[in-house]
Every structure is written in C-alpha cells, then in structure tokens.
Amino acid sequence: MTNETVICTYRVRPGAEDRFVGLLRRHWHTLRALGFVTEEESLVFRSLEGGLTYVEIFTWVEGGFGQAHEHPDVIAIWEPMEPLLEERNGQPRWEFPHFERVSLGA
Numbered sequence: 642m643t644n645e646t647v648i649c650t651y652r653v654r655p656g657a658e659d660r661f662v663g664l665l666r667r668h669w670h671t672l673r674a675l676g677f678v679t680e681e682e683s684l685v686f687r688s689l690e691g692g693l694t695y696v697e698i699f700t701w702v703e704g705g706f707g708q709a710h711e712h713p714d715v716i717a718i719w720e721p722m723e724p725l726l727e728e729r730n731g732q733p734r735w736e737f738p739h740f741e742r743v744s745l746g747a
Contacts, residue, residue, distance in 0.1 A: 643703075643741050643742075644679060644700045644701060644702055644703060644741075645700065645701050645706065645739040645740065645741060646698065646699070646700045646701075646739070646740045646741070646742065647698070647699060647700075647701060647706075647737050647738070647739050647740070648696060648697075648698050648737075648738055648740065649696065649697040649698070649699075649735065649736070649737050650694060650695075650696050650735060650736045650737075651665070651694065651695045651696075651697070651722070651726055651734075651735050652692065652693070652694050652726050652727055652728070652729045652732065652733075652734050652735065653693040653694065653695060653725060653726060653727075654693075654725055654726060654727045655693065657725040657726075658693060660721075660725055661695070661722065661725045661726075662695075664718050664721060664722050664725075665685065665695065665697065665722075667718055668683070668697070668718055669682060669683035669697070669699055671714055671715060671718060672699070672705070672709060672715065675708070675709070675712060675714065675715070676702065676705070677701060677702060677705030677706070677708055677709045677712075677715075678699050678700060678701055678702060678705055679699070679700045679701075679702055681699070681700060682699075683697050683698060683699035684697070684698040684699070685697050685698075691730075692729050692730075701739075706739075722735075723735075
C-alpha cells in the first residue's frame with residue numbers, strides 16, 4: 642500500500658473563522674506528533690471567492706488514517722471543528738477525498 646494524500650475541504654461558517662483557524666493550526670502538527678502523517682508539512686489554502694473555504698493537503702503514512710480516527714487527541718480537534726462548518730451550495734460541510742501520486746514520466 643502507498644501513502645495516500647488527502648485534500649481536505651472545509652466550508653467555514655461566517656463568524657467562525659478565528660476559532661476554525663485555531664483548530665486547523667493544531668491539526669497537522671498533532672497528526673505529525675502522533676506519527677500519522679509524513680514529515681512534509683501540510684499545505685493550507687483559503688478561498689478568494691464563493692464563500693469562506695479552506696483547503697488542507699497532506700499525506701498519511703500507511704495506517705495513519707485509521708489510527709487518527711481512533712485517537713483522542715485527533716478527535717479533540719475534529720469534533721469541535723464540525724459545528725464551525727456549514728453545508729453550502731449542495732456540498733457537505735467538509736470533504737476528505739484521498740489520492741495517490743501518479744508519475745507521468747519525463
């Protein structure tokens with residue numbers, strides 16, 4: 642099995658950005674400290690249009706995804722994040738599709 646990169650999309654409620662960013666600031670560092678993600682620091686982007694949306698990209702180590710869903714330190718970040726997010730334009734409050742890197746050669 643290969644490491645999986647996740648592209649997390651968070652649709653943040655109006656007025657909740659400061660609280661959300663505080664949790665997001667801890668997110669990757671907590672996952673890394675627990676050994677669930679690779680050493681490459683997450684990339685975080687903030688939308689410039691279409692409502693307040695953040696995107697975070699990082700790579701799980703093998704087995705890290707499953708372990709994170711059971712660890713209380715991670716759950717302590719994810720649970721308070723959820724009410725800070727909203728469904729928008731028929732899309733869920735957050736999404737976590739996983740991808741694998743593809744080499745297209747030179």
